[in-house]
Amino acid sequence: MATVKFFGLLRIQTGIAEAKAEGKTLKEVLYDIQRQYPSMTVKELKKKVIYVNGKDINQLKFFRTKINPNDEITIMSPVSGG
Amino acid sequence: MATKYGGYTGKILKINLSDSSYEEYPFSDRERELYLGGKIMAAKILYDNIKTKIKPLSKENILVITTSPLTGTGTPSSSRFNISSISPLTGLLCSSNCGGSFGFNLKRAGYDGLVICGKAKTKTYLNITNDKVEFLPADKLWGMTTGEAQEALGGKSGKIVIGPAGENLVRYACIVSEERAAGRGGLGAVMGSKNLKAIVAQGNFVSQAKDKEKLKKLSKKWVKKLKEHPLTGEQLPKLGTAGLISKMHFKNLLATKNFSYGQFEGHDKINGEYMAEHHLIKNSGCISCPIKCGRVVEVDGKQVKGPELETLGLLGANILNDNIELILRWNHLLDEMGMDTISAAGCLSFAMELNEKGLWKNELEFGKTDNIERIIKETAFRSSAIGNTLADGTREMSKKFGGEDFCISSKGMEISAYEPRSAVGQGLGYAVSNRGGCHLNAGYLVVLEGLGLSINQYTHWGKAALTVTFQNLMEAVSAGGNCLFTTYAVFPSFLIDKPNGLITRIVNKVMPYLGGVLYLALKFPQILAVNLPFILPHPVAINAVTGMKLNFGKMLRLGERGYNLERLFNKRMGVNASWDALPKRLTDELQDKNNPKSKVPLEKLKKRYYKIRGWDIDGLPTEKLIKKLGIE
Ligand code: SF4
Numbered sequence: 001m002a003t004v005k006f007f008g009l010l011r012i013q014t015g016i017a018e019a020k021a022e023g024k025t026l027k028e029v030l031y032d033i034q035r036q037y038p039s040m041t042v043k044e045l046k047k048k049v050i051y052v053n054g055k056d057i058n059q060l061k062f063f064r065t066k067i068n069p070n071d072e073i074t075i076m077s078p079v080s081g082g
Numbered sequence: 083m084a085t086k087y088g089g090y091t092g093k094i095l096k097i098n099l100s101d102s103s104y105e106e107y108p109f110s111d112r113e114r115e116l117y118l119g120g121k122i123m124a125a126k127i128l129y130d131n132i133k134t135k136i137k138p139l140s141k142e143n144i145l146v147i148t149t150s151p152l153t154g155t156g157t158p159s160s161s162r163f164n165i166s167s168i169s170p171l172t173g174l175l176c177s178s179n180c181g182g183s184f185g186f187n188l189k190r191a192g193y194d195g196l197v198i199c200g201k202a203k204t205k206t207y208l209n210i211t212n213d214k215v216e217f218l219p220a221d222k223l224w225g226m227t228t229g230e231a232q233e234a235l236g237g238k239s240g241k242i243v244i245g246p247a248g249e250n251l252v253r254y255a256c257i258v259s260e261e262r263a264a265g266r267g268g269l270g271a272v273m274g275s276k277n278l279k280a281i282v283a284q285g286n287f288v289s290q291a292k293d294k295e296k297l298k299k300l301s302k303k304w305v306k307k308l309k310e311h312p313l314t315g316e317q318l319p320k321l322g323t324a325g326l327i328s329k330m331h332f333k334n335l336l337a338t339k340n341f342s343y344g345q346f347e348g349h350d351k352i353n354g355e356y357m358a359e360h361h362l363i364k365n366s367g368c369i370s371c372p373i374k375c376g377r378v379v380e381v382d383g384k385q386v387k388g389p390e391l392e393t394l395g396l397l398g399a400n401i402l403n404d405n406i407e408l409i410l411r412w413n414h415l416l417d418e419m420g421m422d423t424i425s426a427a428g429c430l431s432f433a434m435e436l437n438e439k440g441l442w443k444n445e446l447e448f449g450k451t452d453n454i455e456r457i458i459k460e461t462a463f464r465s466s467a468i469g470n471t472l473a474d475g476t477r478e479m480s481k482k483f484g485g486e487d488f489c490i491s492s493k494g495m496e497i498s499a500y501e502p503r504s505a506v507g508q509g510l511g512y513a514v515s516n517r518g519g520c521h522l523n524a525g526y527l528v529v530l531e532g533l534g535l536s537i538n539q540y541t542h543w544g545k546a547a548l549t550v551t552f553q554n555l556m557e558a559v560s561a562g563g564n565c566l567f568t569t570y571a572v573f574p575s576f577l578i579d580k581p582n583g584l585i586t587r588i589v590n591k592v593m594p595y596l597g598g599v600l601y602l603a604l605k606f607p608q609i610l611a612v613n614l615p616f617i618l619p620h621p622v623a624i625n626a627v628t629g630m631k632l633n634f635g636k637m638l639r640l641g642e643r644g645y646n647l648e649r650l651f652n653k654r655m656g657v658n659a660s661w662d663a664l665p666k667r668l669t670d671e672l673q674d675k676n677n678p679k680s681k682v683p684l685e686k687l688k689k690r691y692y693k694i695r696g697w698d699i700d701g702l703p704t705e706k707l708i709k710k711l712g713i714e
Contacts (some may be wrong), residue, residue: 007328009316011355049581051332058536058587074332078578079317079325079533 002029002067008077010048014039021073026052027063029073049076085111088292089151089627090119094127095193095215097208099276100141100200102217107197115630116712119150119194121177122561122644124166127197128175129651138170138268139251139275141201147242147281148195149185150563151628154289155297158304159565161186161369165242168655169267170275171253171425171475172494172518175651176267179560180242181368182259184283187240191285202277207235212285220279224249227418228258231280239284245420247462248274252473254425254496258417261376261387262368265422266520267495268475292629300626304619305372311571312578313534318375318567319365323391324354326533330395333532333539334504334673334680337497338399339448340431341490344501344673348404352394356406361388373567381414389413389423392521395499396427401434402449412454419462426458428496428519429472432479435488442483444468487666493518493657502664502682503673505531507545509682511553514662514691514701516648522566525552530593534573536581537593540679544594546690547601554604554641561644562624572617601694603635604642610635643711646695646703650713659701662688 001020011017016037023029030042050057051074052065067073085092096107107127117126124146136142145167152160163185169176188196191210202217205224209216223231228245235241240259247255248270255270256263273279291297308314317325327349330336334344350356357377363385367374377388389397389409393416397409416423436442445453445468460469471479476496480489490497495518502509508531511524521528527549531539556566577586603610613633615622621632632640649657664684673680692699696707703711 005350007350007353007355008325009320012320012358017355046582047580049329054332056332056536058582058590062582076329076332077317078312078581079321079329 001069002071002073004029004033004073004075006075008079010040010075010077023067025063026050026057026065026067026073029067030063045075049078050074051076085114087111087114087151087628087630088290089155090114091189091192091194091287091289093193094195094197095210096197096199097215098200099198099202099206099217099278104215107195109194116643117647118558118561118624118640120148120164120561120563121166121179122557122640122647123195124148124164124177125175125644125647125651127195128166128168129647131197132168132651133654135655136168138168138173139271141276143168143272143275145198145269145272145276146195147188147198149189150561151624152563154186154189155291155627156370157297157301157564157623157627158308159368159371159373159568160563161371162563162565163188164560165257165264165269167269167272169269169495169517170251170271171268174493174517174655174657175648176269176517177648178257178264178266178269180257180259180264181262181565182240182242183369184240184242184259184281186369187285188283189289190240190287191283192287196281198276198278201275205277205279207278207280208282210281210283212287223279228420229418232258232260235280235282237282237284239282241280241282243280243420244270244273245418245462247271247419247421249279250462250464250473251275252421252462252464253475253478254422255420256422258420261417263417263422266424267517268422270420291627293626297623297626300615300619300623303615304623307616307619308372308568308571311575313570313573314373314567318373321354321358322365322375322377322388324357324377324389324394326391327353327394328355329533330500335500335528335532336395336399337499337501339402340400340435340488341497341501341667344504346399349399351404352398352406352409354391357388361406361410368565371565373565375567379410381411386414387417392498393423393427396424396431400427400431400499403451405451408451408454412458415455415458419458421458421462424498425475425496426461428490429461429476429479430454430457432476432485432489433468433472436479436483436485439485441485442479489665490667491519492664493661495519500528501673502668503680504539506540506542506682506687507531507549509664509668509684510545510687510691511549513664513682513684514549514688516645516652522556523553525549526556527552529570534570534578535586535593536590540677541594542683542686542690544597544600546687546694547597547604548593549691550604550694551600551638553645554638556641557644558637558641559620561640562620564620568620604638604694607635607638610638639711643713646707646711647713649703650708653702659688659692659699662701
């Protein structure tokens with residue numbers, strides 16, 4: 001199972017900092033998260049900044065990115081400046 | 083001197099501490115049109131009064147405190163005020179912006195600004211009430227922390243004070259108003275050098291807007307926009323600036339081990355989320371601000387201001403410390419001592435690396451935290467050899483011990499927590515910035531290079547034009563009197579809300595190639611003679627308050643004038659292209675050995691930047707440009 005870490009407001013609002021989720025692709029992992037935590041819908045999760053093993057999915061294959069059991073996925077609400 | 087423009091009191095007060103006299107300082111409406119207020123107004127006053135290179139801590143230096151036309155009008159996030167002088171850290175013009183209630187109260191006393199000259203013979207504080215200025219003894223206040231001094235001064239008036247660091251001429255001592263600070267550049271030491279502990283202001287002047295109805299309507303819409311925007315309505319109120327720490331880590335932007343790396347394993351123990359979950363009591367903010375980005379946390383049973391991201395990064399990742407409780411404590415201590423947290427932290431990390439490399443044997447080590455609290459106090463009081471050395475800043479330290487290649491400062495000012503090798507436009511900004519290693523005066527391109535948007539972090543394309551545009555815009559917004567955080571709402575919500583959306587991806591790809599278009603817009607800002615209040619409400623608000631005709635293009639021109647005026651002042655202090663530099667670590671060493679682009683291509687970027695600015699090859703404004711901008 002991949003490890004999923006949450007950051008930003010998503011984490012503050014749901015109170016969930018970390019989860020384990022299954023799936024061969026990122027899309028499947030997001031569905032598994034939705035199944036475990038219905039307050040986090042796939043539609044909303046897709047709007048977040050997502051990294052797989054520290055790499056932005058914009059540089060990978062987006063939601064079709066292949067996921068291995070030891071992968072670390074980071075899902076983060078957008079932030080900006082300070 | 084009365085003014086035809088609304089929002090201003092029309093009076094600036096010149097105070098001579100040497101002979102306890104005061105008089106009105108002349109400032110014409112023509113000058114208001116050209117220099118508006120805040121940092122640009124202050125730059126003009128300094129430009130007119132200091133014509134040759136002088137020592138920052140001599141009595142010849144002048145401290146200029148200015149408000150802006152929007153100060154005290156109730157416009158969103160407009161309580162801020164500006165303090166400018168020659169910085170003892172850089173030897174150049176430094177303007178430092180501050181929240182707190184002093185600006186608002188100075189205007190209530192009937193003044194748009196104060197010009198403070200000379201040196202008091204004895205320890206003094208000033209009490210300004212309407213037309214009356216009292217020069218009062220400050221012997222009892224001297225030695226007090228910033229909190230103690232403000233408490234001792236009591237009352238509901240606006241106050242600015244210095245702490246022990248300012249009294250002891252620490253080169254990065256700050257000036258504090260309530261829990262907010264004019265942090266950067268050591269202006270607290272300028273106050274200390276003048277034997278001036280505090281200024282108190284109060285009165286009953288009421289600032290009048292020219293078109294109250296228009297202002298009321300605009301402010302209402304503006305507040306709504308700020309509250310609905312994901313950044314100003316969600317991120318900043320709930321997580322503060324600290325909410326950026328982990329994003330910076332993932333983008334290789336989190337300065338770690340004296341800027342050796344851009345990632346810190348312990349980022350999730352020092353981030354805004356961790357602070358919100360374990361330490362946050364509530365958020366707080368400046369008067370009239372709907373954003374309220376400040377944090378309130380508890381230290382030793384007392385509710386105090388929590389750290390900003392720069393402090394978390396630099397007293398965390400940059401010294402290899404993942405204990406946030408210690409950062410909260412040090413942050414409070416630095417505020418009480420009246421010391422800039424960014425420079426203080428930069429001095430600590432530089433000393434740690436000097437020690438590690440055997441260039442200066444001292445007791446500071448990366449990851450060792452038990453001696454930091456004591457050393458901060460010793461720095462504020464200059465009471466030990468190590469404290470006395472740290473108090474002079476990294477530039478002086480490197481003159482003594484070497485280590486220039488990893489002395490992380492620009493023009494003598496320690497760089498804030500964004501590692502620029504993964505945001506090369508931010509790197510350019512740090513180098514050319516008028517006040518030195520400040521992320522905001524740099525143009526804050528990192529907001530496009532990985533924080534808010536995700537344009538290519540490593541390309542040089544478009545970065546110079548974007549830097550000039552952002553610098554000019556922020557200069558003008560600051561002069562008008564709004565907090566710079568209000569400009570984040572300029573980015574349409576959908577770009578922020580949907581980082582993986584098609585339009586956002588196209589914008590990220592295309593933006594670096596808009597350099598040519600921006601160049602044209604900067605050259606001919608009259609093509610932007612429009613007002614788009616739903617994107618940039620600032621010129622419309624200034625128009626409603628003052629009656630001056632402003633628009634997007636004129637704001638850009640105003641900012642350009644301000645930026646060039648500051649550069650011209652710095653030219654008098656000896657600045658030229660050789661000052662626009664970064665330490666070799668950032669320009670010559672790769673951040674990521676596998677990425678040949680992970681360093682700041684400074685010379686290439688500078689060349690382009692000078693061209694767009696209309697500066698000569700020595701980085702100085704040409705006569706033609708000075709004339710075009712109407713700088714007299
Ligand atoms: S956004 Fe923060 S710093 Fe700016 S005015 Fe509001 S509270 Fe003050």
